[in-house]
Amino acid sequence: MSRFWLVMISLAPLLGATRTIVQAIAISLCACLLTGLHQALMAPLRSHLAQGASLWASALLTATLVTCLHLGLRAWALPLAEQLALYPLLLALPCLACEQLLPQTHRYRQLCRGLGGLLVASLALGICRxxxxxxxxxxxxxxxxxxxILLGLLLGLxxxxxxxxxxPRRLGSR
Incomplete structure (x- = not known):
């Protein structure tokens, strides 16, 4: 199993919490906020920790941020938190995926592009659903x-x- 399985299981919050436009906006903004905070807080730690320790620190930081997000939603936006159910807790998976898959060079440019794509995909999926x-x-x-099924159709489009x-000359060759 490769490390790209994190990307596949990161689709769970996107698929589960985009039944309406409001839910799609909320889950995508939560994902952008959470991933941005995680990367900003991990930046000073990466140079001081070994690879194994960095993974544990990333997991611990992700769990802390996701718990704070979930408690904040329940404290200040209870109806929205009840609509989103446990999907904000699954936003830990994209954070871990970004930490493992992004290269060290041009890290933040790729992160911004990925989060922008997540925002657009979430909004399109929420509107269509x-x-x-x-x-x-x-x-x-x-x-x-x-x-x-709808996400597959949107990606095909x-x-x-x-x-x-x-x-064109490379289309048919291996």
Whole structure:
């Protein structure tokens, strides 16, 4: 198993907590805030810790930040916290994924691009799910499997509309 499995399981909050536009905005802003804080607080620690100790420090810091986020949501935005359920706690996974997968050079540029993509994907998924569930009456759009199917369709549309970066002479060869 490679370390990229963290990226796949990081989709759980995105798929579970984007039933409405409000939930999509809330979970994406929480993810951006949490990941940004985690990277900002880990920056001074990386140079002083060994690789194994850095991983443990990252996990401990992530658990602390996620717990503070969850308690803050329950204290100041209880109806939203009840709608989001336990999905804000799963935002620890993208933090750990960013810590393990981002290279040391151009780290923050890639992080900002990734968080921007998460924000756009979350908003698109929330808008589509709410429109499909409320306006068209498709009940599957409110469920997690429907969100996974819709995310696949949105990614397929993105790949279709995005200009190809591969040269035409290399398309058929290995």
């Amino acid at each position: 709410q429109v499909l569930a409320d306006d068209l009456g498709l009940h599957i759009a409110t469920l997690a499997p429907g969100a996974l 993105y790949n279709h509309l995005r200009p190809s970066t591969t040269s």
